[in-house]
Amino acid sequence: MSIVFFDSGMGGITVLREALTLLPGQEFLYYADTGHVPYGKRTAEEVRSLVIRAVETIVQRERPRALVVACNTATSVAIESLRKISPFPVIGMEPAVKPALEHEKVSGRRVLVLATPLTLSQEKYSDLVSRLDSEGQVDSLPLPGLVDLVEQEDFRMDKARAYLQEAFSSLKREDYGTIVLGCTHFPFFKKEIASFFSPYADVIDGNKGTVLQLIRRLGPSPRAEREAPGPVVFMSSGDVDKDRGKFFRLMERYQGSR
Ligand code: DGL
Numbered sequence: 001m002s003i004v005f006f007d008s009g010m011g012g013i014t015v016l017r018e019a020l021t022l023l024p025g026q027e028f029l030y031y032a033d034t035g036h037v038p039y040g041k042r043t044a045e046e047v048r049s050l051v052i053r054a055v056e057t058i059v060q061r062e063r064p065r066a067l068v069v070a071c072n073t074a075t076s077v078a079i080e081s082l083r084k085i086s087p088f089p090v091i092g093m094e095p096a097v098k099p100a101l102e103h104e105k106v107s108g109r110r111v112l113v114l115a116t117p118l119t120l121s122q123e124k125y126s127d128l129v130s131r132l133d134s135e136g137q138v139d140s141l142p143l144p145g146l147v148d149l150v151e152q153e154d155f156r157m158d159k160a161r162a163y164l165q166e167a168f169s170s171l172k173r174e175d176y177g178t179i180v181l182g183c184t185h186f187p188f189f190k191k192e193i194a195s196f197f198s199p200y201a202d203v204i205d206g207n208k209g210t211v212l213q214l215i216r217r218l219g220p221s222p223r224a225e226r227e228a229p230g231p232v233v234f235m236s237s238g239d240v241d242k243d244r245g246k247f248f249r250l251m252e253r254y255q256g257s258r
């Protein structure tokens with residue numbers, strides 16, 4: 001049985017990477033819904049039914065040992081429905097607002113959450129912020145363009161920088177102490193985001209926290225299936241041969257960028 005990672009496209013790689021480090025020797029299957037990426041510009045109803053359809057496809061192949069929804073957008077609209085229909089542990093993601101606010105409690109500096117338009121428009125997100133942000137320190141900004149750049153494997157950094165420059169143009173960067181990457185595609189551009197806010201802010205994501213949660217849900221000392229990390233099985237809803245090539249190239253790029 002594999003631990004399954006699911007994302008709209010290639011963003012979940014940034015979470016899978018943590019799992020390969022923290023859970024060596026386990027079997028992993030990665031499913032990318034590349035036939036329908038990006039999710040962030042769709043409606044909640046559309047994404048919910050796409051996620052359920054994708055998980056049904058995965059389950060037809062094999063029953064997951066656990067399912068990691070390595071996508072903040074899919075989690076925000078579909079996690080409750082998924083938990084209802086899944087007889088295995090389902091681990092979701094949410095923007096790391098809590099650690100960010102804990103970090104900025106004393107400094108009183110602002111927190112900026114970057115995510116997809118759909119994640120930021122959901123009640124799940126506004127509830128999270130209103131529950132935690134008693135001092136009104138949190139701002140949010142959608143960055144859907146970064147998802148497209150990752151999916152197109154377009155890492156011309158002048159292009160990413162120009163996009164970010166424009167998106168951040170109304171912000172006073174010295175106001176911010178922590179930047180939260182609330183979309184799993186964004187860590188591919190962590191350095192570019194960090195350099196914009198440098199030397200004022202730290203950039204964080206919820207990837208390691210998600211994998212630690214997975215480990216808790218798997219229970220004590222999950223049995224290693226083999227000594228070394230095995231090849232990750234890749235599936236997608238798009239052109240699977242093309243997507244597989246892209247997946248392994250992006251795995252390597254992300255590993256090299258850290
Ligand atoms: N990687 C996804 C997330 O964490 C969604 C990107 C998209 O499909 O728009 O939100």
